[in-house]
Amino acid sequence: MLDLPLPVAQVSIDPEVWIPAAQIRWPSAEQTVVVLEGRDQAEADILRVVEGRYEFRFAQVDDRLVVIVGLGPGFAREPRAVEFLAAHESFHVAAQIYGAKIPVNYLDMDPELARTYTDGVAFEGFYDAIDVMHEGLAAGGGDAGCDALSRAYEKLPEDARTYIAYKAFWEWPAEFYSYSIAFSARPNEYEGFRANLFRENAGFRLYTSGVKAAQLLEAKLARSEWQTRVANGQSMLSLLAATYNCEIRLQEQSPLTILRLDGM
Ligand SMILES: [Zn+2]
Numbered sequence: 672m673l674d675l676p677l678p679v680a681q682v683s684i685d686p687e688v689w690i691p692a693a694q695i696r697w698p699s700a701e702q703t704v705v706v707l708e709g710r711d712q713a714e715a716d717i718l719r720v721v722e723g724r725y726e727f728r729f730a731q732v733d734d735r736l737v738v739i740v741g742l743g744p745g746f747a748r749e750p751r752a753v754e755f756l757a758a759h760e761s762f763h764v765a766a767q768i769y770g771a772k773i774p775v776n777y778l779d780m781d782p783e784l785a786r787t788y789t790d791g792v793a794f795e796g797f798y799d800a801i802d803v804m805h806e807g808l809a810a811g812g813g814d815a816g817c818d819a820l821s822r823a824y825e826k827l828p829e830d831a832r833t834y835i836a837y838k839a840f841w842e843w844p845a846e847f848y849s850y851s852i853a854f855s856a857r858p859n860e861y862e863g864f865r866a867n868l869f870r871e872n873a874g875f876r877l878y879t880s881g882v883k884a885a886q887l888l889e890a891k892l893a894r895s896e897w898q899t900r901v902a903n904g905q906s907m908l909s910l911l912a913a914t915y916n917c918e919i920r921l922q923e924q925s926p927l928t929i930l931r932l933d934g935m
Contacts, residue, residue: 675732676718679740680706680757684765688851689844690895691902695770699734704761706738725869729764731932736764745870751853752868759849763841764932766848772904772926777840780833788834791874796823797835798876804915805883808890817917824919835877836921840906843881844898847907850882884911891915 682704686692695702709720709728720726720741728739738760746752767773788794800819807814824832854861861882865875884907888897891914900910904926912919 675705675735675737676707678705679708680753680761682706682757682761682765684762684770684848685852689762689766689848690898691770692766694902695765697765697769698731698736701735704736704738704757704765706740706757706761709739709741711743725871727760727763729760729768729932736761736769738764747868751864755849755853755864755868758852759845762845762848766902767841767844768929768932771902772928774840774904774906774926775924776922777837777906780837784830784834788831789874791876793827793831794835794876796826798880799823801880801883801887804887808887814915817912817915817919820912820915821918824917836906836908836923838877839881839884839908842877843884843907844901846878846881847885850885881907884908887911888914 683702684692684695707718709718709726711720711722713719717730717732717737718739720739720743723743724741725744726739726741730737730739738757740756740760746756791798797820800823803819804817807816827835850861854864862879865879866872868875885897888907888911897907897910897914901907904923906921906923908919909921909923911917912921
């Protein structure tokens with residue numbers, strides 16, 4: 672058995688925030704994710720990270736789900752930031768990889784696409800449109816409609832649509848979860864916090880838009896309903912489009928269950 676260092680955090684998934692938590696295929700009765708900080712000099716392969724870049728990796732080590740983080744470029748190490756990051760990354764491995772169905776097309780992404788679009792510049796109009804829908808909701812004006820979002824999506828090149836569909840599938844539910852765990856009592860502090868969480872944080876609107884998308888869904892659907900659909904492999908973006916009658920059609924392939932993430 673691998674001798675793991677002291678964890679940065681040990682995280683369980685709150686079934687009130689994520690209703691399908693009971694579906695998580697925990698490898699042991701412990702039902703927590705162990706979050707470890709990697710080092711570039713670490714002896715064990717699994718803990719080795721490249722200095723000077725952010726890394727977030729998931730593995731099953733023996734009967735534990737593990738997240739390894741590399742925070743080389745810089746990270747605000749206040750307790751709230753650690754709690755937030757640990758909740759977000761643990762959600763990816765437990766609630767998504769070990770708890771949900773994943774459409775085949777979201778299993779991995781062309782690294783070239785990631786390089787092209789990670790700065791988020793191409794999606795400003797897309798995020799602005801979600802802001803418009805969300806502001807309509809916050810103002811109590813009812814349904815803001817989906818025209819702006821449909822138009823913004825239409826304008827994106829096809830490979831940018833592939834990128835945003837992939838990222839929204841993985842990041843929106845995880846961000847909703849970590850937001851709910853760390854910020855539901857002080858929502859006004861969240862966006863400023865998120866903008867400064869990492870040193871290289873240019874694409875952060877991807878994340879804040881996920882919280883807004885979740886709130887837009889919760890305005891129309893019971894939490895158990897939208898989350899059950901997401902756990903069954905539908906992306907929040909496709910669900911948002913369907914719920915608000917957006918003219919956005921994603922080609923989501925058949926969802927499958929990942930049986931085991933190989934340890935590294
Ligand atoms: Zn994430």
